[in-house]
Amino acid sequence: MKIGVIADDFTGASDIALTLAEAGMRVAQFIGVPETDADPDLGAGVVALKSRTEPVADAVKASRAAGKWLRAQGAEQIIFKVCSTFDSTDQGNIGPVLDALADDLGVDRTLVCPAFPENGRSVYQGHLFVFDRLLNESGMQDHPLTPMTDPDLRRVLAAQTAREIGHIPAMTVAAGATAIRDALSRTKGHVIVDAIHNADLMAIGTASKDLPFICGGSGIALGLPANFGATPATPDWAGICGPAVVISGSCSRATRAQVATYKSLAASFEIAAADVIDGKVTAASIADWAMAQTGAPLVYSSADPDVVRAAQAQFGTTRAAHAIETLFADLAAILAQRGVTRIVVAGGETSGAVVSGLGAHTLEIGPRLAAGVPVVRVAGAAPLCLALKSGNFGGPDFFAEALTRMETPT
């Protein structure tokens, strides 16, 4: 293994796994820290954690364990994959995890760049944009678990760490890899690096050749595999047919548009937080409903910000999220037992719940369904494939398109 990735959520893990696979590396996504060694022929391994929203101490512990395992597999470069919208709270978990991993790897400066231009995320003058909006006007200010209300990443990160925060501006990045390397050598602590285009990320990748530790969104991986001699490729896919279900727990803008579109194409079942908490709906009852539908039904809790806020005020944020996630985890397990072979999931936390419910250990990476979203196959005997879609990724027709592409061999 050359590149080892610690991803702070499950959709983020498959996002960066796709980038590495398309850049020509053999890559696998592991669910949590594996207890056994990885296939020695892998070029990259991605350990998917659910550490974005865990208590800080748990996130740090899990990330350090992942880093240790990846290094034991031979990884020469460790990436801490965070969200391209830098999802975190005032306490963390990006800052504390960065500090701990930097200590473990013995580095006194860390390059940090969440840019993902293909999905509209760019960093300019230390500020994060989502398309033409600053982060705090992009919808992310209403996120149920990690509302992002400050677009200045230097300030966001400074609130989460005692280390110095540096910045490498777009002008320096545009001057190329040598200029970036020189600028980095003059800094200490965690260094936010501007990036607007993929070309910037390629230059950052070249400049990062000898860095043992980097932090970013999936875009940070665009230029890294070439440092190890990899050349671009399309991942193979044999196609998986059979019963399918769409599960959404994401309340992000893009997902809500996808839910609205898909509801006109297929049977749908909306879950309210109160109904789950009061036991009015259960995984078994929803599974019965889903299996009785024709086509690929949609089960969703993708409410508007007002509805989410009301549920959080009534039950508490963690309790509401946990109840819905537990329901989805149990639902996925029942659906797989009953022969469902394709599951499209929207939302990072929701994906974490579904994958855990399925008891999956390793995911094989197939081709892209949308920018940042590959189809993945659950390693094991029964054919089962998933799309783990980040909340804000994919166009309005994503669900139907993903289901069709899952069936189609490359």
Ligand SMILES: Nc1ncnc2c1ncn2[C@@H]1O[C@H](COP(=O)(O)OP(=O)(O)OP(=O)(O)O)[C@@H](O)[C@H]1O
């Ligand atoms: N009606 C609701 N009330 C309260 N919480 C909700 C409600 N519906 C969904 N949630 C919770 O909101 C969270 C949404 O997070 P999730 O990571 O799944 O989606 P996302 O943030 O849009 O995706 P990503 O992290 O990939 O951007 C989940 O924990 C989900 O259980």
Ligand SMILES: O=C(O)[C@@H](O)C(=O)CO
């Ligand atoms: O970087 C992103 O935006 C995604 O991979 C993600 O992490 C969303 O949860």
